[in-house]
Amino acid sequence: MKQSRLINVLFVVPCVFAFIMIIIIPFFFGLYYSMTDWNGVNNDVNFIGFKNFKTLLSSPEFLFSFLITVAYTLINIVLVNIVSFGLSLMVTSKLRRRNFYRAGFFVPYLIGGIVLGYIWQFLLNNILVDLGNMLSIEVLKTSFLSLPHTVIWTMAVVNTWQYAGYIMLIYVASIQSIPASLMEAANVDGANYITRVFRILIPMMANAFTISIFLTLTTSFKQFDMNLTLTNGGPATRFLDVPVKASQLLAMNIFSTATANRMAEAQAKAVVLFIALLVVSLIQVSVNKKKEVEM
Secondary structure (H helix, E strand, O other), X not given: OHHXXXXXXXXXXXXXXXXXXXXXXXXXXXHHHOOEOOOOOXXXXXXXXXXXXXXXXXXXXXXXXXXXXXXXXXXXXXXXXXXXXXXXXXXXXXXXXXXXXXXXXXXXXXXXXXXXXXXXXXXHHHHHXXXXXXXXXXXXXXXXXXXXXXXXXXXXXXXHHHHHXXXXXXXXXXXXXXXXXXXXXXXXXXXXXXXXXXXXXXXXXXXXXXXXXXXXXXXXXXXXXXXXXXXXOOOEEEEOOEEEEOOOOHHHHHHHHHHOOOHHHHHHHHHHHHHHHHHHHHHHHHHHHHHHHHO
16 A cells, blocks of 8 residues: 555656646746846846836736737637537537538647638738728728727637637537437427527536636637737727727737846736636636536
């Protein structure tokens, strides 16, 4: 018994060591540097307390990035999960070639965010605009990425196109774990398909919704690669009478600050992102878990 326990510990030690070196220690270093004036170049570092955090609260650029990140996340949670759930119902039905469709819907997830951004940028800025000019369709003559009021929605649609197939697999696994006899019994009792979905499938898939919403939330909050290549933060708009980038999400705002040699300020923004994501994620999981119990 002691030997078995020792073997288990020896297997765990490398993972724990890697976690401490890669996650825990850098995290606390980050907390320290967020309270300094470090610029990433000079070795002279002065402790300035919460000055960087106070600066963030008065920065229209950071506040706007935070707000549009929240808006983008909410849009994604709704779009991704509705589309994913609809796709999961389709590929678990008696539809012919459903396995082919299942694989096809998942393929976009395999495309990296950098490549995905460039592909969709070309489609939206060139193909659709040329098509709009050729067919005299006014709504297509201007790229959706160039308008401040449509760019976030366009990013959310692109993200849904990529991410829905992955979330779909979670819903598919949950649907397949539900005994078919329940749906058959409800069908015999006269319940139509919509009723069976809302009264049987959705309540019994509560755990899948918790996982899917959590994954969508965290991924959206941390979105960077697609944001960088698709819009690069543009176009320009105004917030509190200050010029800001209309689609610069929080992760990209942190990156831009760091590349401007304002490392301590960027680290302070990263700490705010971590805290916001932690709080929102805990609330979301807690609320969904309570609904699981109720269902």
